[in-house]
Amino acid sequence: MFLERFGFQEHPFPDGPDPACLFVGRAQEEALAHLRYAVSEGEGFSVITGEPGVGKTTLCRAFAGRLRAEHEAALLSGPLRTPAEFLSALNRQLGVAAPSARAGDQTGALNRFLMERKIAGRRVVVLIDNAQDLPPAVLEQVRLLSNLETTRDKLILIVLIGDPGLEALLHSPKLRQMGQRVSVACRLGPLDEQETGAYIAHKLACRPPRVPLSFPAEAVHWVFRSSGGIPAKVNQACTAVLNAVCQAGLPAVGGEMARAALFGPPPAQQAFLRNAAVRLGGGRPFAAAFAAAGVLALGVLFFSLRGGQPTLPAGDAAVVKALPEEETRAAEEGVGTAASPAENPAPHPADAARGGTKARGPSSPPSAAAASGLSWSVQVGAFLQPENARRAASEFTGRGWPARIAVFRDGKGRTWHTVRIGDHADRGKAEAQAEEFLRREGKPVVVRPYGAL
Incomplete structure (x- = not known):
C-alpha cells in the first residue's frame, strides 16, 4: 500500500536477506573484521552466530560478493541431506565439473580445483548458512574438507553460519574435534x-x-x-x-x-x-x-x-548488547602488548567453594609467570571497538571471571582489544580453565599466550 503512496520503486524494508543494502553498525563491523582476518590469515574454520533475523545471512552474502573480486567464494544454504548433496552443491557454486555425482568423484574434482586456485594465488572460501541444521554426516564431510591442505596452508576456508545453538553443537562430544578447530568466532548482536x-x-x-x-x-x-x-x-x-x-x-x-x-x-x-x-x-x-x-x-x-507524550508500555526498554567473540592469532604474532584489568568483584561461587583463583583488583601486578616471560590465558573475546571490549570485560568480571584487556596490533595494522581471563605458567592449566568456562558459559574460547604484560 505505502509503496505507491510514497513512490518507492522497490520495497525499502524487504522480508528476506538484503546484501545490496547492507547496514554496517558496530556489531556488523566487528563481524566483517573477523571474517577479513580469517581470509587474510588463512584460518581454516570460522563461525558466525546470532539470533534469527539479526542479519547473519545478509552480512555473509555481502561479504561473499566482495570476496569474489580476489578469491573464489561459495555460499551454501537450503537442505543438504547427504555428503554427496553437499559436495555437488559446493562444486556447482564454484563452477567445478565432476565426472559423476559420486562423493569420491566430487571430492577429487574439488581437490584439483583447490590446487589450481592455490597456484593462482586465490583462496577458496565456503560460507555455509544454517549450519546448525546440517546432519552429522554432512558436518563430518565438512570437517574432512578442512583437512585439505599443503604443508603450509589450508586449501579451503570454511565459515559456518547459524543460530546460537551452533556453538553448543560444535562443542558437543560428537563434534568436539571439529569445534576445537574453530579459530575465529563471532556472535552478531542486535542494533541499539x-x-x-x-x-x-x-x-x-x-x-x-x-x-x-x-x-x-x-x-x-x-x-x-x-x-x-x-x-x-x-x-x-x-x-x-x-x-x-x-x-x-x-x-x-x-x-x-x-x-x-x-x-x-x-x-x-x-x-x-x-x-x-x-x-x-x-x-x-x-x-x-x-x-x-x-x-x-x-x-x-x-x-x-492528537498531541501529548506517549505512554510507555509496561516494562523497561530492551537491553541490547553486541558482543562478538574471539579473534585472531594477533597475540602470538602481534606487537605492542598492554593490559588493563577490569573491576573484579567476588569470585564465582563455584570458584569460592573450591578455593579457586582469587579475583584480581585493578591495581594487581602481573603474575610472576607473566613477568618472567611467556604465560597463558583464556581469550573470551576480541574487538576492534574498545568500548565493546570494556563492556565484555565488565560483564565477565561481574559473573565471576576476573577479566583484563590486552591490546595487540596484527600484521595488517589493525588494533584488537582482546578480553582475557586467567594467567597461567603452563598451557595445560589455561586449557583446564577454558574447559570450565565452556562448561559454565556455553561459549567457545581459545587459549592464547599472554607474553610479558
Whole structure:
C-alpha cells in the first residue's frame, strides 16, 4: 500500500536477506573484521552466530560478493541431506565439473580445483548458512574438507553460519574435534536504539521514495521497542508503520502513529474504543466486532493527530548488547602488548567453594609467570571497538571471571582489544580453565599466550 503512496520503486524494508543494502553498525563491523582476518590469515574454520533475523545471512552474502573480486567464494544454504548433496552443491557454486555425482568423484574434482586456485594465488572460501541444521554426516564431510591442505596452508576456508545453538553443537562430544578447530568466532548482536535509527535512514537512502520520508526520533523509539533491534523485526515494524500512515491518510510518519500502529492505543483509550464499539454494535457480539474494527481504525487516525507524550508500555526498554567473540592469532604474532584489568568483584561461587583463583583488583601486578616471560590465558573475546571490549570485560568480571584487556596490533595494522581471563605458567592449566568456562558459559574460547604484560 505505502509503496505507491510514497513512490518507492522497490520495497525499502524487504522480508528476506538484503546484501545490496547492507547496514554496517558496530556489531556488523566487528563481524566483517573477523571474517577479513580469517581470509587474510588463512584460518581454516570460522563461525558466525546470532539470533534469527539479526542479519547473519545478509552480512555473509555481502561479504561473499566482495570476496569474489580476489578469491573464489561459495555460499551454501537450503537442505543438504547427504555428503554427496553437499559436495555437488559446493562444486556447482564454484563452477567445478565432476565426472559423476559420486562423493569420491566430487571430492577429487574439488581437490584439483583447490590446487589450481592455490597456484593462482586465490583462496577458496565456503560460507555455509544454517549450519546448525546440517546432519552429522554432512558436518563430518565438512570437517574432512578442512583437512585439505599443503604443508603450509589450508586449501579451503570454511565459515559456518547459524543460530546460537551452533556453538553448543560444535562443542558437543560428537563434534568436539571439529569445534576445537574453530579459530575465529563471532556472535552478531542486535542494533541499539541509535543504530536502529541509522539503519532505517540507510534503508530509505538505499531505495529512496519520490516523496521525502523519514522516521523522527520518537517513531524510531517505538520501532526499537517493538523490534528489540533485530533487523528483520525492524523491517516488519517499519512496514506496519508506513501502512498505518497510508491508511490514516497522513503526509508523514509521526511518533504517536508509530506507537499506535505497533502497540495499539494506550490503555485508557483502548477502553474508550471498546465501549464505543459495543455502543455502535447495539450490544450484539458480531455487530460489535465489526464496529470495533472500524472504531480502532478511526482510533489510529485520532491518536496520530492528537498531541501529548506517549505512554510507555509496561516494562523497561530492551537491553541490547553486541558482543562478538574471539579473534585472531594477533597475540602470538602481534606487537605492542598492554593490559588493563577490569573491576573484579567476588569470585564465582563455584570458584569460592573450591578455593579457586582469587579475583584480581585493578591495581594487581602481573603474575610472576607473566613477568618472567611467556604465560597463558583464556581469550573470551576480541574487538576492534574498545568500548565493546570494556563492556565484555565488565560483564565477565561481574559473573565471576576476573577479566583484563590486552591490546595487540596484527600484521595488517589493525588494533584488537582482546578480553582475557586467567594467567597461567603452563598451557595445560589455561586449557583446564577454558574447559570450565565452556562448561559454565556455553561459549567457545581459545587459549592464547599472554607474553610479558
